[in-house]
Amino acid sequence: MAGIPSSDRLRSALAEFVAIPSVSLDPARAGAMRDAAEWLVAQLAFANGRIVESDGHPVVLGERIVSEGALTVLVYGHYDVQPPGDETAWETPPFEPSIRDGRLYGRGATDDKGPVVIALEAARESTEVNVRFLFEGEEEIGSPSLPRFLDEHRDELAADLVVSADGAMWRASEPSIAIAAKGLLGLDVTVDGPASDLHSGRHGGAVLNPNHALAAIVASLHDADGRVAVAGFYDDVAEVSAGDREALGRIEFDEEAYRRETGVPALHGDPGYSTLERLWTRPTLEVNELRGGGAFTVIPGRATAHITCRLVPNQDPDRVFGAIASHVANVAPEAVRVALKQQPGAVPAYAIASDHPAVVAGLDALRSAYTDREPLLVRIGGTLPAAVLFDRHLGLKTLLFSFSTADENLHAPNEFFRLQRLDEGVTAWRNLLRRLGDGLRPPGPMSRIEA
Amino acid sequence: MAGIPSSDRLRSALAEFVAIPSVSLDPARAGAMRDAAEWLVAQLAFANGRIVESDGHPVVLGERIVSEGALTVLVYGHYDVQPPGDETAWETPPFEPSIRDGRLYGRGATDDKGPVVIALEAARESTEVNVRFLFEGEEEIGSPSLPRFLDEHRDELAADLVVSADGAMWRASEPSIAIAAKGLLGLDVTVDGPASDLHSGRHGGAVLNPNHALAAIVASLHDADGRVAVAGFYDDVAEVSAGDREALGRIEFDEEAYRRETGVPALHGDPGYSTLERLWTRPTLEVNELRGGGAFTVIPGRATAHITCRLVPNQDPDRVFGAIASHVANVAPEAVRVALKQQPGAVPAYAIASDHPAVVAGLDALRSAYTDREPLLVRIGGTLPAAVLFDRHLGLKTLLFSFSTADENLHAPNEFFRLQRLDEGVTAWRNLLRRLGDGLRPPGPMSRIEA
Numbered sequence: 001m002a003g004i005p006s007s008d009r010l011r012s013a014l015a016e017f018v019a020i021p022s023v024s025l026d027p028a029r030a031g032a033m034r035d036a037a038e039w040l041v042a043q044l045a046f047a048n049g050r051i052v053e054s055d056g057h058p059v060v061l062g063e064r065i066v067s068e069g070a071l072t073v074l075v076y077g078h079y080d081v082q083p084p085g086d087e088t089a090w091e092t093p094p095f096e097p098s099i100r101d102g103r104l105y106g107r108g109a110t111d112d113k114g115p116v117v118i119a120l121e122a123a124r125e126s127t128e129v130n131v132r133f134l135f136e137g138e139e140e141i142g143s144p145s146l147p148r149f150l151d152e153h154r155d156e157l158a159a160d161l162v163v164s165a166d167g168a169m170w171r172a173s174e175p176s177i178a179i180a181a182k183g184l185l186g187l188d189v190t191v192d193g194p195a196s197d198l199h200s201g202r203h204g205g206a207v208l209n210p211n212h213a214l215a216a217i218v219a220s221l222h223d224a225d226g227r228v229a230v231a232g233f234y235d236d237v238a239e240v241s242a243g244d245r246e247a248l249g250r251i252e253f254d255e256e257a258y259r260r261e262t263g264v265p266a267l268h269g270d271p272g273y274s275t276l277e278r279l280w281t282r283p284t285l286e287v288n289e290l291r292g293g294g295a296f297t298v299i300p301g302r303a304t305a306h307i308t309c310r311l312v313p314n315q316d317p318d319r320v321f322g323a324i325a326s327h328v329a330n331v332a333p334e335a336v337r338v339a340l341k342q343q344p345g346a347v348p349a350y351a352i353a354s355d356h357p358a359v360v361a362g363l364d365a366l367r368s369a370y371t372d373r374e375p376l377l378v379r380i381g382g383t384l385p386a387a388v389l390f391d392r393h394l395g396l397k398t399l400l401f402s403f404s405t406a407d408e409n410l411h412a413p414n415e416f417f418r419l420q421r422l423d424e425g426v427t428a429w430r431n432l433l434r435r436l437g438d439g440l441r442p443p444g445p446m447s448r449i450e451a
Numbered sequence: 452m453a454g455i456p457s458s459d460r461l462r463s464a465l466a467e468f469v470a471i472p473s474v475s476l477d478p479a480r481a482g483a484m485r486d487a488a489e490w491l492v493a494q495l496a497f498a499n500g501r502i503v504e505s506d507g508h509p510v511v512l513g514e515r516i517v518s519e520g521a522l523t524v525l526v527y528g529h530y531d532v533q534p535p536g537d538e539t540a541w542e543t544p545p546f547e548p549s550i551r552d553g554r555l556y557g558r559g560a561t562d563d564k565g566p567v568v569i570a571l572e573a574a575r576e577s578t579e580v581n582v583r584f585l586f587e588g589e590e591e592i593g594s595p596s597l598p599r600f601l602d603e604h605r606d607e608l609a610a611d612l613v614v615s616a617d618g619a620m621w622r623a624s625e626p627s628i629a630i631a632a633k634g635l636l637g638l639d640v641t642v643d644g645p646a647s648d649l650h651s652g653r654h655g656g657a658v659l660n661p662n663h664a665l666a667a668i669v670a671s672l673h674d675a676d677g678r679v680a681v682a683g684f685y686d687d688v689a690e691v692s693a694g695d696r697e698a699l700g701r702i703e704f705d706e707e708a709y710r711r712e713t714g715v716p717a718l719h720g721d722p723g724y725s726t727l728e729r730l731w732t733r734p735t736l737e738v739n740e741l742r743g744g745g746a747f748t749v750i751p752g753r754a755t756a757h758i759t760c761r762l763v764p765n766q767d768p769d770r771v772f773g774a775i776a777s778h779v780a781n782v783a784p785e786a787v788r789v790a791l792k793q794q795p796g797a798v799p800a801y802a803i804a805s806d807h808p809a810v811v812a813g814l815d816a817l818r819s820a821y822t823d824r825e826p827l828l829v830r831i832g833g834t835l836p837a838a839v840l841f842d843r844h845l846g847l848k849t850l851l852f853s854f855s856t857a858d859e860n861l862h863a864p865n866e867f868f869r870l871q872r873l874d875e876g877v878t879a880w881r882n883l884l885r886r887l888g889d890g891l892r893p894p895g896p897m898s899r900i901e902a
Binding site for chain 2: 182184188193194195196198199200201202203204205206207208209211212214215216218219220221222224226258262263264265266267268269270275278279282283284286287288289290291292293294295296297298299300301303305306308310333334335336337380381382383406411
């Protein structure tokens with residue numbers, strides 16, 4: 001590859017990677033999944049890249065150990081992508097990478113094949129730290145095989161710190177590192193009334209309509225100001241420290257611009273908090289789906305709601321579920337049967353201290369790539385199960401060091417990746433690995449440094 | 452047809468009629484619709500039967516005038532049927548009439564081809580009254596062409612009274628005449644929040660979720676006892692007379708059996724009324740559909756509810772809509788946009804006095820066919836647009852004289868008609884026409900007699 005400018009090489013690599021339709025959700029794409037894993041193995045020729053089977057899609061591992069005494073970084077990413085959805089909504093086909101206006105369009109370009117290409121390029125030439133690699137193929141389906149895989153491959157994954165290529169910068173105007181991601185609790189409410197749908201003319205007024213009962217239950221979950229009205233919901237919430245809240249207050253955030261962007265007539269939420277505080281630091285309960293009956297004259301036999309809560313540090317998903325279950329039991333009318341079911345795969349919040357040495361190193365590395373803008377510490381309203389799993393199964397903290405941007409149509413049509421991020425990202429990753437190698441040689445793993 | 456017992460002849464006629472797949476909703480069945488109309492024309496050879504075009508499906512008219520001075524009855528029915536729905540749910544194909552256990556199974560057997568066959572047979576030999584016929588082909592799609600058709604054919608439809616073959620007896624254990632049917636008002640509530648679906652992790656807690664707003668609005672429409680909580684909703688309700696209420700109280704109705712039949716844990720409704728009073732005499736507001744979002748992590752841009760109200764006499768659909776619109780405007784939060792839209796085709800309630808001469812004659816006629824059981828006066832929670840239209844456009848009251856029974860799977864798979872009803876119905880219809888001819892010769896139209 002001598003003679004080819006690195007940015008051209010990186011673009012070609014990304015285009016190759018995006019052209020592989022590695023949709024983990026689609027059984028018909030099993031061949032493409034393996035192709036994507038093998039593409040990674042080829043990229044990891046410098047690091048003993050190999051496919052290791054899991055209970056589900058294959059995992060790609062690799063490592064380059066430069067010195068027994070050096071710090072070891074586990075680089076995490078995923079090679080699977082979301083389904084393309086409605087292909088007619090794409091300006092160019094999702095698996096035919098197309099470059100327009102300095103952006104590479106294609107499914108997976110930013111989530112997270114672009115960031116993975118950056119990490120591979122930076123690690124290839126790193127000599128300051130030992131680097132291990134873990135690329136999974138199930139991130140977009142909830143990483144079901146990852147917990148057991150981590151337990152069964154602890155030795156191959158031994159490290160001091162995880163650096164994740166996955167995640168996303170908050171906005172394009174300045175670089176950022178996310179130091180917290182909310183947890184997730186999903187649950188379903190089912191209200192059963194009549195044994196089958198009834199004619200609403202023949203039976204209206206004599207039985208409780210499950211739609212009415214469900215609406216009353218859902219309406220009871222929030223007060224008029226938007227605060228969650230479930231007793232105990234906020235009990236374990238770790239309030240943001242005064243310092244963090246002050247840092248948060250310094251972040252430029254235009255509420256009116258946000259209102260326009262979302263298209264709502266007015267913003268609405270937990271009183272006493274700014275919009276940014278609501279988004280980043282407060283737990284939420286959102287009814288994602290209401291469904292009952294149809295646009296014809298029935299009293300439906302059943303009405304359902306799907307709910308997800310986003311949790312903040314210290315909240316235990318099971319305990320929050322218990323609080324909601326008690327609340328619903330208290331308000332459920334006797335003329336219907338109400339059932340609540342927790343969905344599998346609840347995840348607590350993830351957080352890394354804003355003064356964790358890896359975060360400090362990450363900020364310095366960003367400054368080296370973006371000399372004109374001060375990087376931000378931000379939080380993610382979404383959930384990062386992998387970071388929680390690394391903490392729980394390997395005892396490792398994760399630094400989210402992604403060069404994706406949240407506006408790049410993740411999970412939507414016309415997903416894209418800003419190509420300038422390739423060089424910026426490689427610069428920053430190289431600096432990060434250097435700083436980690438320089439300044440943070442063990443006595444012990446970084447997770448212990450923090451503790 | 453001499454020598455064929457009439458019951459055999461009627462069964463054959465019904466089987467022929469049911470075998471014609473006259474589904475008015477299905478454009479592919481236009482040929483069958485015309486076949487059914489022509490089948491009726493052939494049956495009406497004795498009465499100058501003919502097809503008259505309307506704005507939609509053809510109408511079949513006919514008349515046999517026995518005497519200028521005799522009372523004239525307009526016989527109403529419809530030849531169209533509901534779509535068969537899921538054909539795999541049928542034990543025998545919907546348009547292959549099958550007789551089992553004294554019942555003829557097939558789509559339209561009871562709604563209302565069986566009752567039409569009865570009316571035709573009885574009218575064929577009637578000499579006491581003038582009889583006109585109007586069979587429409589759009590009853591199952593809301594009779595959209597009927598109002599204009601009535602206006603444009605007033606002369607051909609001149610009569611003193613409508614007797615409808617459509618409708619249904621309340622239950623199989625005793626004969627009944629329905630003297631009231633509720634009106635219908637349909638409306639849609641649309642709650643718009645974000646301009647498009649938002650990720651509930653990224654945006655949760657900062658905007659008002661339209662599902663939450665819709666639930667609050669829907670929950671506000673009833674109090675905990677099931678009474679409609681919309682100011683003005685009950686303003687014009689004509690309370691049932693003491694006599695009618697007493698008559699209603701004498702009707703045997705097993706609430707526990709009804710609870711078991713519907714499958715609800717407990718009955719629920721407007722306090723101070725029995726279940727039968729709730730079903731027959733009280734207006735209702737039922738949310739037929741709730742819909743918003745999906746079983747994934749979104750804050751939907753829109754949530755909707757479809758609502759139908761069943762109205763009782765004196766309630767004006769437009770005025771009731773206005774009351775609901777005011778209520779919703781009062782409770783709608785400012786952080787979403789709420790729109791309410793009345794559906795076309797609202798229908799007020801229909802009622803005929805329990806002592807109307809046609810009702811009295813109808814009861815007598817039922818006693819002649821069912822000597823062991825006293826007929827009941829009942830009410831219908833559903834809506835009878837045709838009866839309202841006859842009242843409004845022709846100034847005629849309608850006697851509902853159907854031999855269908857409400858348990859015969861109307862609009863459902865395995866629709867059937869009890870064959871014994873053929874002979875019972877013909878006997879009763881003959882007696883009805885005789886009594887109307889005997890006792891109710893004009894001074895004036897029966898609608899005026901009542902007034």
